[in-house]
Amino acid sequence: MSLIKTNGTTQLAEPEDLDFEIEIDPQTQLPVTKLPYDDAPIAKSDLSWLKNGRTLQFSLDKAHDNGMLFLASRDENKMEPLNDRERKLYPFGIPSNIDTSEEYVKFLTKTYRTFEPLLTNQAYKHFSDDDEDMTFGVLSKIQENRREKKQMLQSIITAMVENLKSLVSIKSKLDPNFEETFIFNYEEILNVLNLLNAVHFSNEEERIALLSVWINRADIQPDDELFEEVMSFEHPYKNFLFWSTYMKKLLLRGFFKEALEALGKSNWANLKHEDANLFNVLIDFKNLLESYDMLRFSADSKEFLIWKQMMVELRERVKSLSFSEAGLASEVSELITIMSGSSNSILEASSTWYEALYAHYLYQLPSMELLDEYLQVSIDKYPPETTQSWETMCIELLQGKYLSVISSIELLDKSIATFVVVLMASAGLLKAYLSVVSFTEASLTTTIDQMLEDLSFSYLTHRQLFPIGIGILILINNSNSREIVSELLPRYHITSNDDLEWCLSICAKLRLHQTAVKIYKIQGARLATIGYLYEALYCYTEAGDYTRLTKLAWEIFGKLLVGELEDETLITKMRSNEISEPALRQALSPLAILDEFLQKTDQPNFRLLFQLLNFRYLPKHYKMSLVILIEPYLEKRVLKTEELVELIKVLNEFEKEADDETLAAAQKLCSRQVPNFDLKRELLSVRKKIGHEMSLNFL
Numbered sequence: 001m002s003l004i005k006t007n008g009t010t011q012l013a014e015p016e017d018l019d020f021e022i023e024i025d026p027q028t029q030l031p032v033t034k035l036p037y038d039d040a041p042i043a044k045s046d047l048s049w050l051k052n053g054r055t056l057q058f059s060l061d062k063a064h065d066n067g068m069l070f071l072a073s074r075d076e077n078k079m080e081p082l083n084d085r086e087r088k089l090y091p092f093g094i095p096s097n098i099d100t101s102e103e104y105v106k107f108l109t110k111t112y113r114t115f116e117p118l119l120t121n122q123a124y125k126h127f128s129d130d131d132e133d134m135t136f137g138v139l140s141k142i143q144e145n146r147r148e149k150k151q152m153l154q155s156i157i158t159a160m161v162e163n164l165k166s167l168v169s170i171k172s173k174l175d176p177n178f179e180e181t182f183i184f185n186y187e188e189i190l191n192v193l194n195l196l197n198a199v200h201f202s203n204e205e206e207r208i209a210l211l212s213v214w215i216n217r218a219d220i221q222p223d224d225e226l227f228e229e230v231m232s233f234e235h236p237y238k239n240f241l242f243w244s245t246y247m248k249k250l251l252l253r254g255f256f257k258e259a260l261e262a263l264g265k266s267n268w269a270n271l272k273h274e275d276a277n278l279f280n281v282l283i284d285f286k287n288l289l290e291s292y293d294m295l296r297f298s299a300d301s302k303e304f305l306i307w308k309q310m311m312v313e314l315r316e317r318v319k320s321l322s323f324s325e326a327g328l329a330s331e332v333s334e335l336i337t338i339m340s341g342s343s344n345s346i347l348e349a350s351s352t353w354y355e356a357l358y359a360h361y362l363y364q365l366p367s368m369e370l371l372d373e374y375l376q377v378s379i380d381k382y383p384p385e386t387t388q389s390w391e392t393m394c395i396e397l398l399q400g401k402y403l404s405v406i407s408s409i410e411l412l413d414k415s416i417a418t419f420v421v422v423l424m425a426s427a428g429l430l431k432a433y434l435s436v437v438s439f440t441e442a443s444l445t446t447t448i449d450q451m452l453e454d455l456s457f458s459y460l461t462h463r464q465l466f467p468i469g470i471g472i473l474i475l476i477n478n479s480n481s482r483e484i485v486s487e488l489l490p491r492y493h494i495t496s497n498d499d500l501e502w503c504l505s506i507c508a509k510l511r512l513h514q515t516a517v518k519i520y521k522i523q524g525a526r527l528a529t530i531g532y533l534y535e536a537l538y539c540y541t542e543a544g545d546y547t548r549l550t551k552l553a554w555e556i557f558g559k560l561l562v563g564e565l566e567d568e569t570l571i572t573k574m575r576s577n578e579i580s581e582p583a584l585r586q587a588l589s590p591l592a593i594l595d596e597f598l599q600k601t602d603q604p605n606f607r608l609l610f611q612l613l614n615f616r617y618l619p620k621h622y623k624m625s626l627v628i629l630i631e632p633y634l635e636k637r638v639l640k641t642e643e644l645v646e647l648i649k650v651l652n653e654f655e656k657e658a659d660d661e662t663l664a665a666a667q668k669l670c671s672r673q674v675p676n677f678d679l680k681r682e683l684l685s686v687r688k689k690i691g692h693e694m695s696l697n698f699l
Helices: 102-126 139-174 181-201 204-218 224-230 240-252 256-265 268-274 276-290 294-299 301-320 326-339 343-349 353-363 368-381 389-398 402-412 414-427 429-435 441-459 466-476 481-491 497-510 513-529 533-543 546-561 568-575 582-599 606-613 620-633 641-657 660-673 679-697
Strands: 002-006 009-013 022-024 031-033 054-060 066-073 088-093
Touching (some): 102 441, 102 466, 181 389, 204 294, 276 301, 353 389, 368 389, 402 414, 481 497, 513 546, 533 582, 546 620, 582 606, 620 641
Antiparallel strands (some): 054 066
């Protein structure tokens, strides 16, 4: 639908066809949604709008998944619409990219709690190592501070990765057919986070192992079918696929343990009698394979180079030997050449850029300084698949294009993207952008602040995510955070005591007294509506709203009068004298008196009812209902003469003071007590019974 102004007014125009198709843009591989308007903002082949200084603009709602398209003028003096198209506003919807499932909410809650130290008072702005407080002082203290900060960042990204893996696992079990696109988005992001962790947050000795986690989770190879195929031979070592494909794939991906196990199952020891030279080569190869130490080689390049030298020597020795099993020897020689760090062999053996990158890192030299070089030769040989967004993001991450990575993640999941940019800022990764003319530290941090604020706003429209949105606003402590929280917190739909306590704790923390009062009032009204009367009374008491408190107390009084009070909590607390709040005790005192009378109908204490009848604040229409409680005892010589006289005074005052509204209310209330009740007839009947009772008393 669209909004159209006619004669200066805005009207709603309906699109003729809502069944529109989503196309994929060939350049960006992103979905293109065509708006279902035949009368588009710009007519085909019409350039007059451009000549007249018009621009096509749109506005997005930060908190909801919709926006508005419209034509505007660059010149404020030329704002007058020239045709109907310029009078229209074209609403459009955006497919929601917020997962509100229970599993995702739990993931976000855990992630939010993990990031609390970085969000509190915008700590991410000054967390990186090269802050002033980290470069002045005792060297040992500086190193200790840096170590603690690094450990905190490591724990944060590790927790985030593990929580995301758990989310993917749970969702995969719930949706085995993978009909939900969110799962694929989380997998893509997980691949990027694994690489981010390995390259920028790992300890030096962990890097080879974490890079292995990255590549082998992103693309699981070799598969089980290949294993079954190569092991189908009685002697698998004679199967050329065992060496050329299976073992090669394992070694390219750093699966040393699996390679040794496969080697053990291949029966290669038979070569001792078939080809002694190849047998001896394989013994040395196996020993070198066993001695590759990921942890040690990651941290100590000298140890790695010693190992590599032995592998190179084995490669050269193979060249000088002759083999009776020449075909098998050639395959084994190729594996040795790969592990000796030959770039050409690695590139030829690999099937993707990331496989080639990791193999270079494994066997040439595990050094971060050479990672750019490894990346370049790998993507030159194997350009990334554009349909796999994680590949593009990982390459940009390795190239230091962090903001581009964040933008790509944001298309998949806005929440994770925002947390990741906070993590990057905390680690100082974004400081490289400060050398770019268009970036300043202020503009960069402002962008991050805006992302956090936008994220919190998007959460505030979803009840499940509302607490996280409020939490983010409080932690970042922007100049307007307190005002926003005070405005939005009362709108949160409270469904339990925990919810109420959470809201009140926020008010206490931010000293939002009036907001707490508003929450109590709203909750009191809601609880009263659904029958939780004691809780509603308590809320009004805490709010200091004595008008609503007394009004509700009298409504409950009426329910008790007609036998409709079912709130066991209120009745129990009242009878056991557990109510300690003075205002609440006072408001409920008439109710307590009435309840005491009703509990002792066999030995009625009429003084209790007369206390109520003479109570100056008793609503007038309740008097006849109280009289109805006395009526069954008339003409039984139970009431004293002075009590009968007092009852006559009550009736006289009621008839004298009651207006039409009071009489109608009394009739309505008493009808709930007595079927087919008639107020006038009842007044006459009671007076007759009083007269008869008094005459009996004089006998």
